[in-house]
Amino acid sequence: MDRSANMRAIRSKGMRPELAVRSLVHKMGYRYRLHKKDLPGKPDLVFASRRKVIFVHGCFWHSHYGCSAAHVPKSNQDYWGPKLRRNQSRDRRNIKNLGLAGWSSLIIWECETKDTTSLEKRVKRFLGRKPNVEVR
Numbered sequence: 001m002d003r004s005a006n007m008r009a010i011r012s013k014g015m016r017p018e019l020a021v022r023s024l025v026h027k028m029g030y031r032y033r034l035h036k037k038d039l040p041g042k043p044d045l046v047f048a049s050r051r052k053v054i055f056v057h058g059c060f061w062h063s064h065y066g067c068s069a070a071h072v073p074k075s076n077q078d079y080w081g082p083k084l085r086r087n088q089s090r091d092r093r094n095i096k097n098l099g100l101a102g103w104s105s106l107i108i109w110e111c112e113t114k115d116t117t118s119l120e121k122r123v124k125r126f127l128g129r130k131p132n133v134e135v136r
């Protein structure tokens with residue numbers, strides 16, 4: 001596989017964890033907006049009234065520390081090393097800028113999306129009380 005085909009494959013695989021988080025959070029009763037472009041890093045889920053955001057990070061692209069999915073590929077190290085480091089520092093900068101603007105961020109790693117029970121606990125702890133759900 002050439003490099004760009006490989007990147008496309010990784011990227012499209014990376015979409016699923018985000019969808020899993022979205023549907024879980026939605027089922028829990030929280031409402032959010034997606035990818036608000038005026039916020040640093042275009043967070044995946046935005047809870048505007050709570051001033052909170054959630055990022056769902058692919059372990060490879062965002063270099064999940066200590067995660068088996070986050071190794072730098074052995075081939076093309078000169079390419080991947082700097083590229084992944086750039087992603088990391090961009091992530092740090094985004095979280096910092098969000099914080100300065102009064103937003104709290106939660107990062108959910110791709111490998112953490114499989115354990116729905118603990119994920120639900122973390123989301124609840126981060127977002128706090130659910131809004132009153134309308135009864136119909």
Ligand SMILES: [Zn+2]
Pocket residue numbers: 059064067068069070109110111112
């Ligand atoms: Zn991971």
